[in-house]
Amino acid sequence: MLNRISDNMRVAALIAALLLVPLVPWPAALSAAQDAPQPHIALLSIDGAIGPATTDYLERTLAEAGTNGARLVVIHIDTPGGLDAATRDIIQHILAAEVPVATYVYPSGARAASAGTYILYASQIAAMAPATTLGAATPVQIGGMPGAGEPPPEKKAGQGDEDSKKSPANKPAPQSGSGSAMERKITNDAVAFIRGLAKRNGRNADWAERAVREAATLTADEALQQNVIDLVAKNDADLLRQLAGRKVALESGSVTLPTDLAALPLRAYVPDWRNKLLALITNPQVAYILLLIGIYGLIFEGYSPGALVPGITGVICLLLALYALQLLPINYAGLALIVVGALLIVAELFVPSFGALGIGGVIALVIGSVMLIDSDVPGMQISKGLIGAIAGVSGLGLLGLLWAVGRSLRKPRIASDQAMVGRTAVVMELQGDDVLVHLGGEIWQARCDQRVQPGDRVKVIAQEGLALRITPE
CATH class of the missing domain: 3.90.226.10 (2-enoyl-CoA Hydratase; Chain A, domain 1)
Structure with a gap:
């Protein structure tokens, strides 16, 4: 009987304590007092x-x-x-x-x-x-x-x-x-x-x-x-x-x-972090780099649809660059020259101009970069060293492209229906008299006068339309 009364008293005390909690000035209330204007x-x-x-x-x-x-x-x-x-x-x-x-x-x-x-x-x-x-x-x-x-x-x-x-x-x-x-x-x-x-x-x-x-x-x-x-x-x-x-x-x-x-x-x-981010992207050097990344990203996404990474990266960088540039005193003629220069450099990859488009693109890119920020305020200009580095990388890329084009032009011409002759393939599967081989990332149907097994390396000796004639290597 006494134990039951004692238990009831403990429950009543617990309920009373819970009811009095909101009335007690706990640390939250003390923190609010400290946050008051001082x-x-x-x-x-x-x-x-x-x-x-x-x-x-x-x-x-x-x-x-x-x-x-x-x-x-x-x-x-x-x-x-x-x-x-x-x-x-x-x-x-x-x-x-x-x-x-x-x-x-x-x-x-x-x-x-x-x-x-x-x-x-x-x-x-x-x-x-x-x-x-x-x-x-x-x-x-x-x-x-x-x-x-x-x-x-x-x-x-x-x-x-x-x-x-x-x-x-x-x-x-x-x-x-x-x-x-x-x-x-x-x-x-x-x-x-x-x-x-x-x-x-x-x-x-x-x-x-x-x-x-x-x-x-x-x-x-x-x-x-x-x-x-x-x-x-x-x-x-x-x-x-x-x-x-x-x-x-x-x-x-x-x-x-x-x-x-x-x-x-x-x-x-x-x-705070927002101001630090704003200070970073409104730095003319950073805004300039974001602009170029955005332009090149969208261009390469357009030439290779479905790649996604260049397109997503380009959109994000371009939006950040445009936000920064609308806060900075920019010269729109310089911005247009940068866009045209980037387009000309990329066009050199697809149009055989023997360097004319690429050279013109580098020149337009450099002139546009110099003109981009319309201010002489210290700290609000694009570094000439950065412009020189961008121009140098673009020029080296252009020279590498011209070297690759020249090298391809010096190679002997091969008819399209004989392009696979002389190459090595790997046998994948036997289908009756036909053989499936793996060659250059593709699967070809082939015929062989000798017996071969999956995994054997074979050599293409003739190309007959969409079928190959092979022999053990």
């Missing part, structure tokens, strides 16, 4: 040429940092420049950000050249580390900005701005009348854009214009003296210490940074 400093990084992948990374991380409770976004930047469309997209996101953005040229020896200068001017806070540079913001296109007295793309790190000694820093540079109308149009548009950014954040607009028209550059100390940046900091801790309690103007209104800014934790936002 004040921190968001740390982002731009390293290398600015392209579509950079835009995607900054767009998502700026929104994520705001949602996670970031009080300040610090962008470490070290770039030689980038694409104009990607730069303008990044600037739009920075201007519309709900969290103050500090662009910091870091570490020592880094630079914010060309597109980096625009991003620095657009940020609510502009900072540089010692021994860093910015400037050289002249827009470039394919072949650069031709014209008499064209300035160099950039100056060496640590080199002073020679032009600033010849004319006052606050004097705008005269507009050059050299260059085509399109070049002047692009330059004037860039000047208006960067001057607007400078006035919005209270920075030196006249030097910004000189950076565009004359490719002027400054070191960190010179930039601070000429009101191009807000401060010079040795590292992140020094940057946060100087920014503590600073008032920053955002699109939505003024914001005062916390006085204990340096005490907030730093949280690095790194690119």
Whole structure:
């Protein structure tokens, strides 16, 4: 009786425990509390040429940092420049950000050249580390900005701005009348854009214009003296210490940074797998290789239907290449030349032109490859070494093809009804007076005046239509 009561009590206790489980703050609830927005400093990084992948990374991380409770976004930047469309997209996101953005040229020896200068001017806070540079913001296109007295793309790190000694820093540079109308149009548009950014954040607009028209550059100390940046900091801790309690103007209104800014934790936002994949396929070298693989894959699938592997590989690579190319500044004439060149090289396999089609295809492929990416931005061009390697492989393949064709032409002609005479076959099966032999991957019907057994090697001595006459080897 007592045992039965004890068992009932255990069951009742178990039921009560199960009912109380949802009310207990278990690790899941604790994890949810930890995932709640926490004040921190968001740390982002731009390293290398600015392209579509950079835009995607900054767009998502700026929104994520705001949602996670970031009080300040610090962008470490070290770039030689980038694409104009990607730069303008990044600037739009920075201007519309709900969290103050500090662009910091870091570490020592880094630079914010060309597109980096625009991003620095657009940020609510502009900072540089010692021994860093910015400037050289002249827009470039394919072949650069031709014209008499064209300035160099950039100056060496640590080199002073020679032009600033010849004319006052606050004097705008005269507009050059050299260059085509399109070049002047692009330059004037860039000047208006960067001057607007400078006035919005209270920075030196006249030097910004000189950076565009004359490719002027400054070191960190010179930039601070000429009101191009807000401060010079040795590292992140020094940057946060100087920014503590600073008032920053955002699109939505003024914001005062916390006085204990340096005490907030730093949280690095790194690119995810999607951004890494986008950065890989939008690399001009990779996009170029994918394009060629796609074109050749589809061509060979068309010449050998049912192979499947060339066709499937070609479709996947071609779709990836087209997605990447629509994000990059491409020249469609160059793309057309690459397609025509590949078609001519493959046509040499089937049309006896004695090298004319193949040579023309290699020439078209090389010229199209040089023209494909319509930009002079560092890191956004197809390597000449890669183009040379593709041309060399295509040329060697063409020479091998011509050698094989020449060798076949030197062989003696054999009538089609005597092509099997003299070859060796293997007996497979006996069918009365007839014998089935295996020859050249095919099964032939043959006759033999002597006795043979399956597995014997025989020699073809005559071909009579679709039948062979054989003799033991």
